[in-house]
Amino acid sequence: AQKVTQAQTEISVVEKEDVTLDCVYETRDTTYYLFWYKQPPSGELVFLIRRNSFDEQNEISGRYSWNFQKSTSSFNFTITASQVVDSAVYFCALSEFEEAGNQFYFGTGTSLTVIP
Amino acid sequence: GAVVSQHPSWVICKSGTSVKIECRSLDFQATTMFWYRQFPKQSLMLMATSNEGSKATYEQGVEKDKFLINHASLTLSTLTVTSAHPEDSSFYICSARDLGRTGSTETQYFGPGTRLLVL
Numbered sequence: 362a363q364k365v366t367q368a369q370t371e372i373s374v375v376e377k378e379d380v381t382l383d384c385v386y387e388t389r390d391t392t393y394y395l396f397w398y399k400q401p402p403s404g405e406l407v408f409l410i411r412r413n414s415f416d417e418q419n420e421i422s423g424r425y426s427w428n429f430q431k432s433t434s435s436f437n438f439t440i441t442a443s444q445v446v447d448s449a450v451y452f453c454a455l456s457e458f459e460e461a462g463n464q465f466y467f468g469t470g471t472s473l474t475v476i477p
Numbered sequence: 478g479a480v481v482s483q484h485p486s487w488v489i490c491k492s493g494t495s496v497k498i499e500c501r502s503l504d505f506q507a508t509t510m511f512w513y514r515q516f517p518k519q520s521l522m523l524m525a526t527s528n529e530g531s532k533a534t535y536e537q538g539v540e541k542d543k544f545l546i547n548h549a550s551l552t553l554s555t556l557t558v559t560s561a562h563p564e565d566s567s568f569y570i571c572s573a574r575d576l577g578r579t580g581s582t583e584t585q586y587f588g589p590g591t592r593l594l595v596l
């Protein structure tokens with residue numbers, strides 16, 4: 362079973378629009394971490410945020426914000442006033458505390474295209 | 478943040494040859510490194526977990542005799558694709574854990590990836 366689901370395969374928005382990328386996860390651990398990464402065309406993963414399972418506070422960083430809701434097992438990512446430079450593939454990932462080695466489980470990614 | 482390097486960044490080879498990819502943690506020691514493979518327009522799939530001084534743990538479906546992993550030091554893990562074939566063409570990414578870095582939110586640091594093209 363997929364541990365991390367990103368239902369949106371591709372999203373296109375016009376510049377300055379807001380866009381939300383969805384992430385739903387599945388785990389039996391009580392302690393776990395959730396991540397968002399950005400992968401531009403160059404391929405290198407860019408770390409955006411980490412959240413642990415005990416911290417449900419929403420976080421805002423500039424134009425980026427994250428909504429973590431344990432009740433729905435979701436960790437959604439919103440970009441406000443999108444820009445062309447935001448065009449990339451975004452991955453949500455889960456790391457389970459009890460998992461030996463703490464490997465990452467990645468979602469299938471959401472390809473975001475911001476149209477100028 | 479911490480830095481993980483990979484070498485080479487891209488490689489083209491003929492079918493049947495072996496290719497070695499290096500993953501280095503530049504400013505920390507990594508007892509555990511991970512190797513991922515990413516096919517075009519797909520997600521990262523974990524291939525194996527590499528532990529310093531011991532045998533790697535491979536994920537189901539990954540041939541350990543084809544993808545040789547060596548983690549001989551705390552800063553270096555290597556992935557050797559033996560007798561490479563066109564279907565092995567992919568983007569290979571390593572990551573390293575830094576348990577000694579307090580206050581960091583990343584916990585794992587990813588290398589820039591290696592693009593392999595087998596002709």
